[in-house]
Amino acid sequence: MLLTNGVLQGLTRLRKKLENLAIAIKTRNINDAHKYAKNTILILAEVSKKYDFTPDTLRYYERIGLLTNIPRNKNGIRDYDEQSCKKIEFIKCMRNAGVEIEILIEYMTLLGQGKNTVEARKGLLEEQRAKLLEKQKNITETIERLNYKLKLYDEIVQGKRKDFTEI
16 A cells, blocks of 8 residues: 555654653653644645545635744644644634624734724624524524424325415
8 A cells, every 4th residue: 555745754753642642651741742632733635534524625714814923843744733723613613603704804813903993893793693583583493484484395295285386
């Protein structure tokens, strides 16, 4: 079986991480052991698979400024650390809910500017929550209408009602 460079690099990093973890355990350095066990570094293909984004989408998010400060190893390969993965989880959650990329870029830009943007970030999130609650209300109304229509069709199928042509 042929191993690609990315797979070999991933295996090399995993081996190094396990070696460091073993040393930390052997020397009873609990803080280092915890750090090595917790601080998982993932490459682009692994992150892509884990979060169900294509590699091109992740690269695009970097290009437009949505994902910033992604660490790279000495060969320029992206090493997604825990903080990077948290950003990706947040982006995925917000995008799945329909939050626009422009809003997320603005939010992430503010986040990168630090504590003095807390109110602005909070305001952005409150606006998005209000929009999502309105969408939720509309979806609930649509589901109720569909349930009503399906009940009518069940009655037709059961012979309790004649067919109808109303919308």
